Amino acid sequence: MAVPVVLVAALVIVGLRVLTRPSVSAPDVQRPSPLPAYSGTCATIVVAASADSFALLTDLAGEYTRQTNCARVSVLPEDSGDVEQALARGWDERVDGVFPDVWLPAASSWVELAHEHTPALVPPPASVPSIAKTPLVIAMPVPMAQALGWPKHPVGWSELRALARDPRGWGRYGHAEWGPFRMGKTNPTVSTSGLHATVAAFAAAGGHTAALTAADVDDPRAQEYVRDLEYSAVHYGTIVQTFLDNLQKADDAGDALGYVSAAAVPEKSVWGYNRGDLRSTSSTAPPAHLPPRVKLAAIHPREGTLYADQPYVVLAGNRTDEAKQAVASHFLRYLLSEPVQERFRDVAFRDARGAAGPVIKDDPLLTVGSPKALPVPPAAVLDRVTNAWLSALRKRARVLVLLDVSGSMNNIVPGTGQTRLQLAKQATRQALELFAPDDDVGLWTFTTASDGRPVHEEVAPIAAIGPRLAGLKNRIDHLATGNDTPLYQVTDDAVRQVRDTYDPDRINAVVLVTDGRQDPPDDAALLRLRGTLTADAARQAPVRVFSIGYAEADEAALKSISDDSQGSYYPASDPATIEKVLRGVVSNF
Template identity: 35%
Template sequence: MGRRHAASDPIYPRWVWIAAAATVAVLIIGGGFLLRNLIFPAGSAEGGIAAESGSTPSTGDPLAQDSPAAVTGASPCISLNILTSLENADMVRAMAAEYTEKPRSVDGKCVTPAVTQEKSGVAAGKVAAQFPGVPAGDRPVIWLPDSSAWLRIAGEAAGGSPVPQEGISIARSAIVVAMPETMAGALGWDSKPPSWSEVFRMAGDQDVWERLGHADWGKFKFGKASPLVSTSGLMALAASYGAAGGSVGGLDDMELGAPSLVEKVRAVELGTSHYMATPEHFLWHAREADDAGNVSEFLSAVIVDEKSVWDYNRGVVSEDGKTKQSGPAPKEPLRTIYPQDGVHVADNPGVVLDGNWVGSQQRLAARDFLAFAVTQQGQNVVKASGYRTIQGTLDTEVAETGRYAGTLQPLPLPKAEALVAMQDSFPEVRKRARALFLLDVSESMVQEPGVTKLQRAKDAVRKALDHFEGEDEIGLAAFSHVDDGPLQPGIVSPVAPFKTNKEHLLAQLDELKAVDATPLFEAVSRFAGDQAKEYKDTFINTIVLLSDGKNDTTHPGDLGGLSQQLSHQNHATPVLVFTLAYGPDADVPTLLEIARASGAHYYDATDPNKLEEVLGELVTSF
């Protein structure tokens, strides 16, 4: 299994959403609008299937049959760009392949679908802002996120334009709690599901495994994805609010900004071990731990979509959410837990974008494709791809491998205002970070013309600091040495509340200068050890390591010993060492191993131009 993490697009902070809303609002006033509801008028596509916006066959109704054209339409084909989420991209690609297996003719022309994928929250931001900087020919005609939540959020970000609140649902996947089977069994959750409140209460009980006679499993490690970019992360935050407010299905009736509720949510979030950008990150590292013989070293439970559990249990994982890798099934499969008070269900809605880049033929082709998706033939693709159909049916082998429940108790999707309010609250309610930025200041950081790597690193760290709040505890250290001298400069701004040390940290960051050698192993060992000694349960304890080279020093230390130290710390006082390879000469295998041993993630910025966006994604993993 390769271990490289491809750089991804930046995660949009809240101020970008606000700017996008203002931009689109101006465009709306000018007479245009961004999206419109799906409409499938009868006879709109030659050889196609007519369907109505938002209509979904009931469980007892037979699905329509595909009705392809008699002959394929003429060239040049209509280009049909489809934007999907990371989670459902494989299904949508399979759907596109099945669609083009039969002759298609729309307005007398053939159709060529092309599927691209993006994190859900990032895609919603781009839709709301009308894809700034993207050539018209590359913009999507269909947007097919994995949840209608993103339609609602995009509508709010677009400043009130008629973004459809619902599309045509083509598949279903529940948002569940996934646990290694032995752990689920130890809690009895494999036979008697807990409530969401019980899930969060257990996550906050760090000594539960020791009490149950499994001290070797360490602390209860509970993972969530970012609610700003991931559907499972957003629904996990909704479940936190629901549990704190006493009704997981009643969020629309709650005063989400009430100080008493916010404090309860903050208490719930304390059970989170750490957040990662996507659920795929968690499952990737769970598989690494499983391969090493002890999945409990990384994971006790994580909130994910059930389709991802199916992927994991059949040996399919992804480090970046985009590139899938297949291998043998894990030694210990995951158990899918459906809390007894209900689950949110990702409904995979399709909408046709109505920007000025969408031509009439493309609109017809989009309707034809989405109409095919809800035929019997399209729904066969849905089942084979690990999803529930729009009628709730499952493939038997998929259900067995993924440990799916036969039926679901769906929770209502919150309204747009509630979804956005919860996202806006995340910086306030998330578990606080206790982070030490650790910079390589070896001589190679300045051995280039123009803006040096060291200066770019300073700029990137300065920008990344915008992610933190006053109650986070942030510090800065750097490492190098001259000849056989001591590691220097070491700690330049001790870890302290950000509200009190921000100015000092920024001043010390500006003063950093390149020195000479690269005592990588010594630096990580020392500062990770110091962080472990000062470990705080109520914080996510972490180091962010930026390095452009490899361990190049006369000082003692080796990777094997460092890995053992980090793995040992991860058992009782986990200090997550997120590593970022900066520049083409960085020692990627070593940085991968350091991150793995600590239970954190490796990020690739070997292209220095991507440093800021990669570091921006990294800091959302706290």
């Protein structure tokens, strides 16, 4: 039987992509030379590291621990803004986790804020060394960057703002098929990329190259400029990884130009995305994924940008002793040694001096233009930037919270004396306080009726939360558990409800909190839900699902639901962490 020509072509393309997959042989990584023997008291230090450096630091900490055989380093992933806020609150280990001996935020911006808020714990920024650097760039699919004139003409925030304001969208450049301009940008209250992008936009609005002042942030024209950019956001979040993961999935599906038009990310993340490995710790290691069909250009904004300089902060106070401080000092010497600095350059960081290695210098998608550095504003101005963003500038939300009240939510959480539902109710009440008064928020609970039918209760319709906050929190107090978990049908109903009342000027989303799996099984409901999430209507009116896998939830199903909607999945396998996880989810809005 003859094989159709289209099928032959498809098989050839697949074959070429398989044949061109990088070798999976073991990487030939040059290991750093051992440091002089550690002579201090044996101790273990905890390092809280941002997402930018976490993967490499985890490898380096393991190697360092093996070399010293006495001094030990444990690296934990922590968002920079979360650590700063936890320090300012007094660090409650029940909520915030283990107190770190060393904090490695992505940038000195957070040290500015933390020193201002907790000077007894955090030293002044000028005294804190940097272990590596990476500038913020505008990452844009190459065809879109070329449509703006890149690389021949410099591109910056002003070009993006003009595109965001134009009702023709990409039709402005002859590409109406690309739709409106869509920006991927993280939340500046917790994310370095989001904070630096907001500061850089304010600087671009006023044409500033010196550090921003309070007057610059308060200028109504500057705020209008920044607001125009913010209203192109698809949603926010805590890490740029969310946007790059979703972009990678869109590229796999042949729709790389249909998700986001640009994203504010570290330069090194563009290198990782383009090679197919967003978490790489070596340029010679085989990528975890095939390189994308449509690569990203790292655009250095012509108006200037800020650097994530990876400061090494040894926290003071009575929580860390002399032995731990000695290990922290020795580990810093190790990180600044030349063999280790080469490891940073090898994964597209610039080193502690700001020097780029071959992976940057030899890549035309990274080296077009030179980053013009903007200074970090003082803490009072950074606070003013984030407060302005929260109160007046960020894109508003239209969110339906979907809370599982099935029978398993009545299980007691070990060590707390409370049920899963009690912890979830407490976390939901606190999360609602994070929304702005004019954000539209609704709440449904869901379970099954006595006859097994899926049911949901509208605890509150989607409407401005400000006037209703106290009453809604009171109604949450009185929620009770029910029967089974009709996960697929009720999520489908919720997405359709938000889409039927879609507001293009807001972030439209469903927040799904569940501790279970579809019960009873219902494959037909799953197919209907996936159809709802991937239909043409989803492209015109995207409703993103941000799911929380609480306790023993069906992680695979929740990841699939969030992936199909280009949202994000958040694990909370330890029910005691639900408050922190829900805070992270709300950072998307």
